Amino acid sequence: MILQGIFDVLFNGLSIGSVLLIAALGLAIVFGLMGVINLAHGELMMLGAYTTFVVQNALKSLGEPLFGAYIFVALIAAFGVAAAVGLLLERQVIRYLYGRPLETLLATWGVSLILRQFVRSVSGSMALSIALFSLLFWGGQWLLQRRPDWEQLRGRALAILLPLSGAIATLTGVVLNSNKAIAKPWFSARNIDVTAPAWLRGGVSFGSFQFPTARLFIIVLTALCLLGTYWFLQKSAWGLRIRAVTQNRDMSACLGIPTDRVDALTFAIGSGLAGVAGCAVTLLGSVGPNLGTGYIVDAFMVVVVGGVGKLVGSVVAAIAIGTLTYLLGSGSVPLWMTQLQLSEALKPLFDFFTFFSTTSMAKVMVFVVIITFLQIKPAGLFPQKGRTVET
């Protein structure tokens, strides 16, 4: 009985831990390696989840045996969408804020709000006006850049282009909104449900145990993402460049490494991994625009407890936090105490664990443990002396 209970805790701990880890993996790169505090990381996950929803709807017409494979298409698409948005975010916002954590924090928080509202209200007309604005604003700049006197023109050109393309795009949007079909929001503020493919819905029996296939899938997916990230960072040429730039930016530049491209690539990969995580969590239940808020704190917690800059730290921290959460929340401890007939002898302890055996109280307890842990080891499980993005 006890053995079965321990096994149950270990599996569920691993399962919760793998969800934590896949959510934190991208952050381990963006925050751990680059030192960028990206509060929009959760929203990149959310974009991955919505991409999964779109891919699922698009492929529904394929029929069952083929449709079951949509999840693999969705994984790739979610990575691509999140990486592209991350790239845009890095090039347009974060790049100007390296070495200024407070500004980065505020800016990315703003971006997270924008993204959240964006999926709530995006509609055909809105998408068209944004596309029109981009075309006019950046297209116009691209055309003007060919003029030889661009440098002198620049300030005035932007002062005219920005309000002009903004006004045209807004007007178009307003006009299009009179058409109900185009003005209808794509997702609305309600939660969306992604139906897991049939082959992921059941469970796998192992003796008297029943493992949900979706959970096993997430564990395997997390392991693959982890191995892929490790391989990329340790063995590939770009991984070497990333490690060099995160340790010594100036010297890397002196060796001929294009540091700004390395920054963009690193951030895009971290964001793409968030997208994959978003795709994975759609298997666990319905998702909404606020999906990110639920994961961002956990993700930062995993990276900080693990020790910033160390992948292995995030792995250990995620599994430890996952196991602890399940151990406390499931009420396993009081159950074991009853079975071992210790509940009377150790009454206060029994009451203590019973009190904390709900999901929300377990979370409180986990936080208390983590805060205490960080008082003793502020640099986390695997501390590392190192430099992050400076200047």
Add this chain to the structure above:
Amino acid sequence: MNPIHLAMTEAARADLQNQPMLDVKNLDVYYGESHILRNVDLSVARGKMICLIGRNGVGKTTLLKSVMGLLQPRAGEIIFDGQPISQLPTHRRARLGISYVPQGREIIPRLTVRENLLLGLESLPPQTRKRAALEEVYDLFPVLKSMPDRMGGDLSGGQQQQLAIARAILSKPKLLVLDEPTEGIQPSIILEIEAAVRRIIEATGISVLLVEQHLHFVRQADWYYAMQKGGIVASGPTGQLSQSVIQEFLAV
């Protein structure tokens, strides 16, 4: 290509041959509001070794950092191999053929010796990055060959210096910029490093810009510039380095 064209490129090439490898003109560099380099002129002739001397804090390292693009000059020009480079980002300058061995070596601490050396190939065009080149620098610095998997940060100062020079020459540079390569290194290793630098120059004919305090090493150079308070105050062939100049500009 017609013969006239060919003749013109020949002439252009000959012209380029007469130009210095590096030409710094009227350089002014500030740290915030403090004026560090004042109107500095310096040139490194092709295939020559130029030594920059001066006491601590006169702006020698600042000058080298400006050449690499780690600091932006407020005024002046830097011309490398006939091309103005003041506006180029650091990594483009490295790709044009300037290799830098900074003060304090700046070995990437948590990369292995081999990985640090592989970074030396980064400024070459992708198709010419050959790992076999590592063998050549292992011949030059045998000590590195015995520890390819040690972390760069765990090496001794002398080993790090050898690694930094090896890393710099892997990119087959046209100009090697060395900032105090003998600082804080035990005498026997200094001789080894000196010999290696001399062998590199003899084998490849590259130009060298050296900042150095160690008199024996300074004497290896063809020409010296002496700096004081952010400006060049004396220059000449190192053969004519008088005792008074040495007394004034070298911390010996």
